[in-house]
Amino acid sequence: MGMNRRLCLITGASSGIGAEFAKQYAALGWDLALTARRADRLQVLAAELHARHGVLVEVIPEDLANPGAPPRIIAALEGKGREIDALVNNAGYGLPGTFLSTSWSDQADFLQVLYTAPVELTHRVLPGMAARGFGRIINVASLAGYTAGSAGHTLYGSVKSAMIKFSESVAAECETLGHKDVHCTALCPGFTWSEFHDVNGMRETTNKMPKWMWMEAAPVVKAGIEAVNRGQPVVVPGVFNKAVATLTRILPEPVGRALAHSQTARYRKLEG
Numbered sequence: 001m002g003m004n005r006r007l008c009l010i011t012g013a014s015s016g017i018g019a020e021f022a023k024q025y026a027a028l029g030w031d032l033a034l035t036a037r038r039a040d041r042l043q044v045l046a047a048e049l050h051a052r053h054g055v056l057v058e059v060i061p062e063d064l065a066n067p068g069a070p071p072r073i074i075a076a077l078e079g080k081g082r083e084i085d086a087l088v089n090n091a092g093y094g095l096p097g098t099f100l101s102t103s104w105s106d107q108a109d110f111l112q113v114l115y116t117a118p119v120e121l122t123h124r125v126l127p128g129m130a131a132r133g134f135g136r137i138i139n140v141a142s143l144a145g146y147t148a149g150s151a152g153h154t155l156y157g158s159v160k161s162a163m164i165k166f167s168e169s170v171a172a173e174c175e176t177l178g179h180k181d182v183h184c185t186a187l188c189p190g191f192t193w194s195e196f197h198d199v200n201g202m203r204e205t206t207n208k209m210p211k212w213m214w215m216e217a218a219p220v221v222k223a224g225i226e227a228v229n230r231g232q233p234v235v236v237p238g239v240f241n242k243a244v245a246t247l248t249r250i251l252p253e254p255v256g257r258a259l260a261h262s263q264t265a266r267y268r269k270l271e272g
């Protein structure tokens with residue numbers, strides 16, 4: 001791989017928001033390391049981005065539910081003498097069903113993929129970024145991290161809230177320790193076109209929602225890259241999503257909770 005260009009490691013790059021991050025970082029002239037389970041998808045994207053932008057793209061197929069995945073991903077890049085200048089913790093999904101109806105094994109995998117793995121990857125790349133005086137970390141959280149907890153969103157909202165707090169804390173720590181050009185941002189999308197609602201079995205229901213509530217992945221990703229470059233710890237892309245985020249801050253808590261409760265059925269599948 002070429003050593004002169006910066007390198008961005010992206011998890012969940014085989015579709016949706018992650019694939020769009022790959023496209024935008026490649027267009028900016030960055031080399032890429034792409035990981036997800038579907039190696040074939042990653043290979044196709046890697047070939048396309050190499051051909052279009054001349055950047056080098058490393059494909060590292062891994063299942064992040066496996067606790068061995070984060071150290072293996074980092075070791076694969078270190079083995080090629082590559083330093084990681086940006087990390088996009090994007091891989092994620094929603095579990096259909098309720099907390100009561102879902103097995104512990106599925107909940108444990110969910111915590112590993114959406115919380116432990118991104119936190120571990122951050123912990124592993126941050127020292128190098130601090131030492132070199134440059135780093136960009138984007139944690140793809142969600143608007144669900146702002147809104148009150150509701151049925152079925154049991155771990156999803158909790159984990160996304162945690163990713164927002166975690167990102168704010170990492171950003172504050174870097175600033176406090178004098179690592180001024182090492183930035184960490186939580187990107188909090190609302191409804192975004194991707195495979196997310198196919199995976200969680202909600203496509204038919206979400207198709208009935210008004211189109212203005214939805215965003216394409218491209219402006220979501222652009223907002224994330226611009227925010228991390230500015231050193232903004234949290235960004236909510238889009239006017240509608242910003243309005244929702246603001247409402248959650250100003251509404252009395254019982255009202256926010258009642259609203260979240262009444263709206264859940266529109267986009268959550270409670271049966272397994």
Ligand SMILES: NC(=O)c1ccc[n+]([C@@H]2O[C@H](COP(=O)([O-])OP(=O)(O)OC[C@H]3O[C@@H](n4cnc5c(N)ncnc54)[C@H](OP(=O)(O)O)[C@@H]3O)[C@@H](O)[C@H]2O)c1
Nearest residue numbers: 012014015016017036037038064091092191192194195196
């Ligand atoms: N779409 C939305 O409305 C929305 C809203 C707010 C936040 N988000 C967040 O945005 C992020 C990206 O989701 P998306 O909307 O782009 O959905 P998506 O199109 O379904 O993409 C999800 C990505 O995560 C990867 N992934 C899932 N499980 C994995 C595992 N065990 N190991 C490794 N990779 C795994 C998938 O790759 P493989 O299947 O190939 O492994 C895929 O590349 C997620 O964190 C999601 O929570 C999405």
